[in-house]
Amino acid sequence: MARIVVIDDAPTLMRSFVRLLRAAGHDVQGGVAFDEVEVHLHPGGFDILFSDILMPDKSGTEILRELNDRGCFEPVVLITGDPNLETASQAVRLGAFDYLTKPVTKQRLLDVVARAIRHLELVRERDRARDAELQILRNLARVGESAAWLAHEIKTPITNLHVALRAVAGHLDAEHEVVIGELVERLEQIGVLMRRVLEFGRPLEPRTRTCRIDAILAEVEAHWRSSEAGAPPGFDVRAEAPEPVHALADPLILVQALDNLLRNSAEACGAGGRARISAHRNGASRVVVRVDDDGPGIPVEDRARLFRLFHSTKRDGTGCGLAMCRKFLEAQGGTIELVHGRLGGACFEITLPAADRGEEAR
Secondary structure, eight states: OOEEEEEOSOHHHHHHHHHHHHHTTOEEEEESSHHHHGGGOSTTSOSEEEEESOOSSSOHHHHHHHHHHHTOOSOEEEEESSOOHHHHHHHHHTTOSEEEESSOOHHHHHHHHHHHHHHHHHHHHHHHHHHHHHHHHHHHHHHHHTHHHHHHHHHHHHHHHHHHHHHHHTTSOHHHHHHHHHHHHHHHHHHHHHHHHHHHHSOOOOOOEEEEHHHHHHHHHHHHHSGGGOOOTTOEEEEEOOSOOEEEEOHHHHHHHHHHHHHHHHHHHOTTOEEEEEEEEETTTEEEEEEEEOSOOOOGGGGGGTTSTTOOSSTTOOSOHHHHHHHHHHTTTOEEEEEOOSSSSOEEEEEEEBOOHHHHHO
């Protein structure tokens, strides 16, 4: 059921709209002028508004402007008896959800209502997700203000407990030593999560400069081909940037983001997996960097929440890695999103501001 308001200066037509919509189960208020239903027209006071365009008191386009000024983002459907392309384009430019031409059939009316309700549900779901994420970021900002103190207060007892457990393990039999080993592993996971949350909470001050992105990718490839990266056996990482590519970025932050993405690829692909990191210039203003793998990919149901803090698709994941990647990249004017890749697995596309041609040549 939706809360619907109908405004039309033709009483018979207005009552007909109200009757049809109430018969469909909706809560409907009707009036022949804006003043008669104004009490309902405020943010959160209605779900859909149907308004005639040509009315002597206040036109439909004036009502639409009024609602925009009030901060109402609910769908507004304008009704016209003079159907033409200019009327339609004007309605869309002003922010109308849709427009109807008279005479309006019952099926057309109910179809528009169904689409408007679905649109409203998606907008409200997006807003709830955004509000929840903003609340998390506010809380983390408060944590970040005292991150050094908190890190010390938590790290010291964890370190002491870790050392004590290691010492005790040497005096126990094999069965109890396994239990101690599991406790130590859990403590290490807590330490990793703590460091990542504190890093996420700290404000970033990126030091952007003109960087050779192709050179950075080559360095990342060399690292992942070495034993220091801890990659699974046979995990193959290759950089693909045959020409110099220049972008404005903080190289340390970019490397950290790429390492996070490749670590996820290594865990998803396992032994014998493949990952490709590439870069190319996209027009005059952007540089595109991709991390593509041949793993199982990201489940459809997880894609909408992929970059949310504490959301993880892995059983033992912390849910910090991708959220931190997005924070790192957005701090330097970049973006990151999941796209369709060449290898059939997960493919993350990073965009960065391109260096201007003069700076690139220099």
